[in-house]
Amino acid sequence: MPHPAPDVIHRSVPSPAGRIHLVEQGTGPLVLLVHGFPESWYSWRGQLPVLAAAGYRAAAVDVRGYGRSSKPGQTDAYRMLELVEDNAAVVHALGERSAVIVGHDWGSAIAANSALVRPDVFTAVGLLSVPYAPRGGPRPSEIFARMGGEEEFYVSYFQEPGRAEAEIEPDVRGWLAGLYAALSADTMPGPGTPDPHFVGRGGTLRDRFPAGRLPAWLGEDDLDIYAGEFERTGMSGPLARYRNMDRDWEDLAGFDGAPVTQPSLFIGGGLDASTTWLADAIEAYPTTLPGLVSSHVLDGCGHWIQQERPDEVNRILTGWLASLPA
Template identity: 80%
Template sequence: MATPAGRTHLVEQGSGPLVLLVHGFPESWYSWRQQLPALAAAGYRAVAIDVRGYGRSSRPGRVGAYRMVELVEDNAAVVRALGEETAVIVGHDWGSGIAANSALLRPDVFTAVGLLSVPYSPRGGIRPTEAFSRIGGEEEFYVSYFQEPGRAEAEIEPDVRGWLAGFYAGLSADTMPPAGEGSLFFVPRGGRLSDRFPSTGRLPAWLTEADLDFYAGEFERTGLTGALNRYRNVDRDWADLAAWDSAPIPQPSLFIGGALDSSTAWLADAIAAHPTTLPGVMGSHLLDGCGHWIQQERAEEVNRLLLDWLRGVRGP
C-alpha cells in the first residue's frame, strides 16, 4: 500500500480493533508469524509491516529517508490506508523505538503502545554518537560499527544466511555464548561483529531451517543497506525530536523483555523509570531464561501477555 515511503508491504489476519506490529533488525513482518493468528483468533485485526528498507517495502536511496519521523508517518499512513483512525502499536527491537515514537508523536492515531525487548528511553541531552563512542572501552559498540555506510554490508552480504544464523544464535537464550567470551554487541578493534558469533553453528530452537531461509531470502534480495540506515540516523533523530526531550508517553503501555537479553541489562535504568516515562504502563515483564528474539523464543507466553494487556486496554 502507498505510504510516504512509497510502498509499505504488510500481512494481516483477522478483523476488529487494529493492532500494528513493527519488527526490528534484522527481521521482517515474518517475526510476528506466531502473533498474527493468535491476535486474529482473539478478535483483533493484526497487521505486521515490513519497515521501509526491508522486505517488499520501498527502499529509498537517501540515508536520511530512514529517520524516525518518517517511519512514524509511514505507520500513521498505514492506519489511514487500512480505513482506520486509530490503532494499538506493538514493536520489537528497533520496532520498539519506532512504536514508542509513533505513540509519542502521533497520540491521535496510536492509542496504546507495547514494547518488546527494548524499553522506552526518552530523548536526552547527549548526542547519541557521543554516547556510543564512550561505550566499550578498547572495543567498538555495535551501533558505531553499523553507522559507517558500507562497512557492515561488506561483512554481511557475502554470506547473508550464515551471518543471520550467527546473529540470531548469538542473542538467543539457548545458543548465546557463555558469559566471559565477550559480548556480541562489541566489536574487537579491527575485527568484525561476526567474530563474536557462537562457534557451534547450531540454530536456536525457535529458528527452523525454513525460517532462516525466509529471512535470508529477503535480505539476499534487498541487501542490508536499508535496514542498517536506521542506525545511521540516530543523530538526525536526536535533532528532529528536540521538542520531545524527556517527554513521557501517557497512553496505556506494556513492556516485555528477556532476562538474558543484553538490552534489558544495559537499559535496566530505563525499565526502572517506566512508571515516570510511561505513566500509563499496565505491565512490565522480564521472562526468565529468554533472550532477545522474545516473540519468537517464547511465542505462547508473549501472546498471553499481549492479549491480557489488550483486553485491559479495551476494557471488559
C-alpha cells in the first residue's frame, strides 16, 4: 500500500472542538478525508499520495476525540452537527471556501451530513462502506434494541459510558487487532460462526473476534500506530459518537427524509455487513442521492475498504474526482 511521503504536513487548526489535527499532501482542489471507528487519519495513508499525484490537496483529519484532535469531556459534544461544523472549520482554516468530502464508516455518515447541512462548503461527497440513509423512522436506539433477539447488537452495547471502555482499554492493541480481523475479508469468521457484531448474554464483543492472524492489509507497524493513538487518548471520545445517535435524530429533524443532492460516489465491500444490511438504502439511491455519479460494490472485500483494496478504491476515487465540475 502506498504510504505518505516524508513531505506530508501535519498541522492542527482551530475548530469548535478546540483543534483538529490533520495530515495533508499535495496541492490543488481540497479533498477532505474523514475516518471511521476505531481509526484515525492513518486510515487514508494509501490515498494521500495518490490523490496528491492526481493534482489534489488531500487532507485527512483526526475526528474530534481521536488522535491529536481535541477531546471534549461531555458526551453530547460528539453529536453530528458538531462534527459537521468541525469539518467546515477545517476547510476555512486551510484557506479554502469549499471542498469535496470523502468518508469511511462513521466518516461516511459524517461526510453525508456535512454535505446535507453545509452545501455551501461541501460541493461533492464520497461514501465508503456505509450507505447514505436519510434521517427518519423510529429513534435509532429503539431500532438497535430490537436487533439480535437475545443477543445484543454492538451499537446498543456501546451505549453505556464505561462499559465498552472496560473491555477495550486494558488491551487496546489486542482488541483492535481482533476487530480489524473480524471485519476483513481474509480473516473474518466463516459462515455458521457467531456474528462478531453481536454480544452474547454476559459476554463481550471480543469473545467473537478471530485470534492469532492479522489481515493482509495490516502490518504490525500499522497496528502499533493505531494502538498507540488509543492507548494515549482512551476510547470514550470515539465511543461517544455512538452515544449521540438519538440526539442526532432530534437535531436533524428538519432534514427528515432529505436527499443529498451534490455529485456523489459510493463504494462498498461485498462481504461487509454495512453493505448487506443496508441494501435497501443502496437501492434507494435514485431518490436519496440524486447526484450519484457511480456506485460500486467490490466483490470479496470486507469493511476496511480503502485499506483492503487501496488500488481499486484509488482508481474509482480519482476517476470520480476527475469527473466533477471544475
